[in-house]
Amino acid sequence: MKAVRKKIGIYGGTFNPIHVGHIQIARTMTERGIVDEVWMMISPLNPFKQGSTDILPDNMRLALTEKALEGEERIVASDYEFHLPLPSYTWNTLQNLSRDYPDCDFTLVIGADNWASFDRWSHPEEIIENYKIAVYPRRGYDIDESSLPQNVTTVSMPLIDVSSTDIRQRIRKGLSVRKLLPKSIIDDCKKLYLRKLKTQN
Numbered sequence: 001m002k003a004v005r006k007k008i009g010i011y012g013g014t015f016n017p018i019h020v021g022h023i024q025i026a027r028t029m030t031e032r033g034i035v036d037e038v039w040m041m042i043s044p045l046n047p048f049k050q051g052s053t054d055i056l057p058d059n060m061r062l063a064l065t066e067k068a069l070e071g072e073e074r075i076v077a078s079d080y081e082f083h084l085p086l087p088s089y090t091w092n093t094l095q096n097l098s099r100d101y102p103d104c105d106f107t108l109v110i111g112a113d114n115w116a117s118f119d120r121w122s123h124p125e126e127i128i129e130n131y132k133i134a135v136y137p138r139r140g141y142d143i144d145e146s147s148l149p150q151n152v153t154t155v156s157m158p159l160i161d162v163s164s165t166d167i168r169q170r171i172r173k174g175l176s177v178r179k180l181l182p183k184s185i186i187d188d189c190k191k192l193y194l195r196k197l198k199t200q201n
Helices: 020-031 048-050 058-068 090-100 114-115 125-130 164-173 185-199
Strands: 007-012 037-042 075-078 106-109 133-134 152-154
Touching: 007 020, 007 090, 020 037, 020 075, 020 106, 020 133, 058 075, 058 185, 090 106, 090 125, 106 114, 114 133, 133 164, 164 185
Parallel strands: 007 037, 007 106, 037 075, 106 133, 133 152
Antiparallel strands: none
């Protein structure tokens, strides 16, 4: 009897911080049966950019993501890219995943904004030829489905207008983020991002 291969969605990002929109997208992927699990692949911070960004250190973003996903049975935080050479190219990550998890099939989960610039990614043709890509909607980025390659599909779901940038700005201004972040990490995010802001000033 042929073994059933597990379908894994790779949802990469800085997750600075993870928010309710990220989690809803991942849930949609599993609830629709597009994948069995979603691995939230946290992108490591390029060490040469640490002084010029408001990105939290890798371990902090990982800890926030893990805490936000507690109770999610089919969505997990992954530090896999932390152990790969920088910069983290998706093609390199997918190749390594396929080698390390030969019983899994990987689907790349990206927004329509990323699909619009996909031809500028590293090895875009190879990714399309070897992996499935599930594209979720982003405001301002319409996709002509008739022009999509065979391995690329769109996921019909409501637009989610939540951004990590907006959340960080709201925290700086003392505005509410109650509906934008999982409840479990609201206090941690306020503390960490305000502390990060103080170190930059």
